[in-house]
Amino acid sequence: MKSAFKSLMLGSALTAAVALSATAPAMAQTAQPVQMMQPAPSLNLSAHGEVKAAPDMATISFGVQTEAPTAQQAMRDNASRMTEVMAALRRAGIAERDVQTSGLNLSAQYDYVQNEPPKLRGYQAVNRVTVVINDLTKVGTTADAVVAAGVNQIDGISFGLKDPTAAENQARQMAVRALQAKAQLYAQALNVQLSGIRNLSEGGGYSPEPQPIFAVRAMAMREDASTPVAAGELTIRIDITGVYDIAR
Incomplete structure (x- = not known):
């Protein structure tokens, strides 16, 4: 009885080994090496636009x-x-x-x-x-x-400025034109073609700067003269950064 049981177990093991050896070549043939995707080449550039405006x-x-x-x-x-x-x-x-x-x-x-x-x-x-x-x-x-x-x-x-929107928009247009010109310059220098802009981000903007002023009236030029104050001009600057894809 024990001999019959051992024979049965040995036969099952041999069958499993044969089946495994038969499928191994098939698995080896279907396995493909994993290929890492390379990022597309690109240009990461920055530019700015700047305008002057009289304060109000x-x-x-x-x-x-x-x-x-x-x-x-x-x-x-x-x-x-x-x-x-x-x-x-x-x-x-x-x-x-x-x-x-x-x-x-x-x-x-x-x-x-x-x-x-x-x-x-x-x-x-x-x-x-x-x-x-x-x-x-x-x-x-x-x-x-x-x-x-x-x-x-x-x-x-x-x-x-009470409303800096117009000046900021003008600075934005100047910044975009400067960025486009810079991208074309790099493309020509590298002898490549641009396929489009992938990303565009903005920074900067209108920010008034405090200026010192005399605190004591006696420092005016004459007793009856008002304190002289010059408004000058404001600088409105927009900074942008863009990523351009390079055609393969």
Whole structure:
């Protein structure tokens, strides 16, 4: 009985081995090597377009700083002076919507002497305001008016455009033309043909830059002269990057 069982097992094993050996050549013949896809050759280029434009608005940031022995007195003095400043802005023709509080701070002030603990001198209150001026002829006179009303800090002035869309679009067109010309130049130098642009991305744009302005009216040329302010020109720049496919 055991001999018959061993014979049966041996026969099954031989049959499986024969079947495996018969299919092995077929599997070897159908297996194909994996081919890695090579990326298409391309040109990765960048260009920019730049236009100049005259500003039609200005933004001034200024503040009122007061000091007093107590915090309450410092805040009261600051509020009284800022009230006069707001009234001066209204008289200068600045609309309420163009005036925004940008910061309010109260801090303790100390005197420091070597080898001694700090001594409280009092408190300092600072109220900062940002004003948009839509008439550039009023920039200098507005700065003088708020200084006369109590402003003792002017942080800076920036000129801008109420609507930069047209200037940005013009810069975009110039950037695209520059990118196309650069791509054609490279294609000719490499003796290849371009098959089209695969990707285009944009950066840059309109960004007004702050400029310093005199904070003290006494620095004007004459006592009756308004602070001179020159608007100059703005630079609107658009940067783009493009990927061009090269025909195989």
